[in-house]
Amino acid sequence: MKILKTLHRLKFVRRVVLALALSASPAVAQKIVFVGNSFTFYPGVKGIGQVVDLNQGKGGGVPEIFDALARSAGRSPEVHMETVGGKNLRFHYLEKDFLLDRAWDVVVLQDYSTGPLIEGGDRKSHDAFRYYLSLFKTLFTAKNPDVRIWLYETWARPDLVMKGRFASLAEMQAGLREAYAGAARDFGFSGRAPVGSTFLAAVESGIADDPSTDVAEGALQLWGPDHYHQGSVGTYLAAVVFYACVYGDDPRDLDANNTAAVASGLTQEQARRLHALAHKQVQSVNIVLK
Numbered sequence: 001m002k003i004l005k006t007l008h009r010l011k012f013v014r015r016v017v018l019a020l021a022l023s024a025s026p027a028v029a030q031k032i033v034f035v036g037n038s039f040t041f042y043p044g045v046k047g048i049g050q051v052v053d054l055n056q057g058k059g060g061g062v063p064e065i066f067d068a069l070a071r072s073a074g075r076s077p078e079v080h081m082e083t084v085g086g087k088n089l090r091f092h093y094l095e096k097d098f099l100l101d102r103a104w105d106v107v108v109l110q111d112y113s114t115g116p117l118i119e120g121g122d123r124k125s126h127d128a129f130r131y132y133l134s135l136f137k138t139l140f141t142a143k144n145p146d147v148r149i150w151l152y153e154t155w156a157r158p159d160l161v162m163k164g165r166f167a168s169l170a171e172m173q174a175g176l177r178e179a180y181a182g183a184a185r186d187f188g189f190s191g192r193a194p195v196g197s198t199f200l201a202a203v204e205s206g207i208a209d210d211p212s213t214d215v216a217e218g219a220l221q222l223w224g225p226d227h228y229h230q231g232s233v234g235t236y237l238a239a240v241v242f243y244a245c246v247y248g249d250d251p252r253d254l255d256a257n258n259t260a261a262v263a264s265g266l267t268q269e270q271a272r273r274l275h276a277l278a279h280k281q282v283q284s285v286n287i288v289l290k
Contacts, residue, residue: 032246033080034063035092035100035136036110039154041083042229046263054082054099065239066246068260073249088112088125089132093139103143106246108193109136110152113228114160116179117172126179133183148190150245153180155196155234158227161212169210173200181285191285193245195238198281202237207273220270233274236264240278251275251282 033054034040041061049067051059063081070077082092082099089111092100116129133151140147156172166172173196180192199222202208208220211227222234230238239260244251252275255261256268266274 030076031078031080031104032063032066032106032108033082033100033104034066034108034110034152035082035089035096036108036152037083037087037112038085038229039113040081040108040110040152041085043224043232043235046260048259048263050079052078052080054080054096055084062235062238062242065235065260065264066242068263069239069243069254069258070247072255072258072260073243073247073253075247086112088115088128089136090128093132093135097139101139101143104140104147105144107136107140107147107149108152108242109133109149110154113154113157116183117175118179119175129179130183130186133187137187137189148246149187150190150242151180151184151192152242153177153192153194153196155199155222155230158210158212158223162227169200169203169212173197191245193241194281194285195241197284198237198241198278199234201281202274202277205277207277208233220274232264233266236260236266236271237274237278240275241282244278244282251278 040063043061045058045060046064049059049064051063051067053059059081063079067077067079082096084091089109111129115125118126137149140149153176156166156169156176158169160166160172161169176196177194183189184192199208202220202222203210203217206218208218208222210217211223220233221231222237223229224231240251240254243249243254254275256271256275261271
């Protein structure tokens with residue numbers, strides 16, 4: 001009996017120590033900014049999150065869902081976004097640096113959907129992608145040397161597969177994964193958030209449908225009607241991936257009936273499956289979850 005009581009006390013002490021360590025950890029991010037285009041701000045505002053749009057818009061999209069998820073888990077982030085449709089990192093650095101040049105705890109960088117790729121031996125957009133990442137690193141670390149920079153690995157586009165530009169989603173995703181992973185490694189960033197890889201895994205595991213095939217792989221629709229941008233469910237899944245990356249939390253611990261899941265039209269079982277999928281993909285890129 002005494003041994004059991006001692007073990008229980010030790011477990012309690014470990015939980016207290018872990019909680020204190022986490023509360024003092026830089027993983028408890030405060031000032032967060034998402035930089036990107038429609039892959040970040042679609043499908044608009046749901047009115048469930050607190051986001052500051054640096055371009056004086058209404059916010060929305062992935063940052064809003066991320067904020068709602070974080071708050072449902074007891075976090076208190078200060079989420080910002082700087083997004084312009086159809087633009088790449090070059091545009092944001094040259095045209096929006098005055099908005100971004102401040103101290104951030106976490107930065108999420110998203111390039112144009114095909115920007116990081118090398119297609120047919122043409123490296124122009126790929127090299128520009130890496131060049132402006134290096135400039136952004138200098139910009140952000142000058143104000144906060146401990147800033148954590150995450151790269152937003154975007155998804156393969158079914159519309160480009162349907163047009164014959166890529167043979168499959170898997171082929172396009174492989175190129176995106178390699179480009180984002182290589183840049184995260186070479187520039188010493190916190191990592192890549194495997195959003196696109198998680199989209200592909202959702203299709204391959206029979207959770208979601210691939211619009212570029214005649215087969216109904218799964219019931220959930222991650223892409224919108226244009227087979228290019230994300231729909232509400234895709235935005236939710238992206239935000240779950242970012243939640244796991246930024247906080248190091250296991251997304252399987254999220255409430256399956258949280259405000260963001262409900263607003264995205266998900267059942268509790270669907271939300272749980274997406275949480276589990278995000279957990280598996282985030283772990284696969286060597287991010288340690290507590």
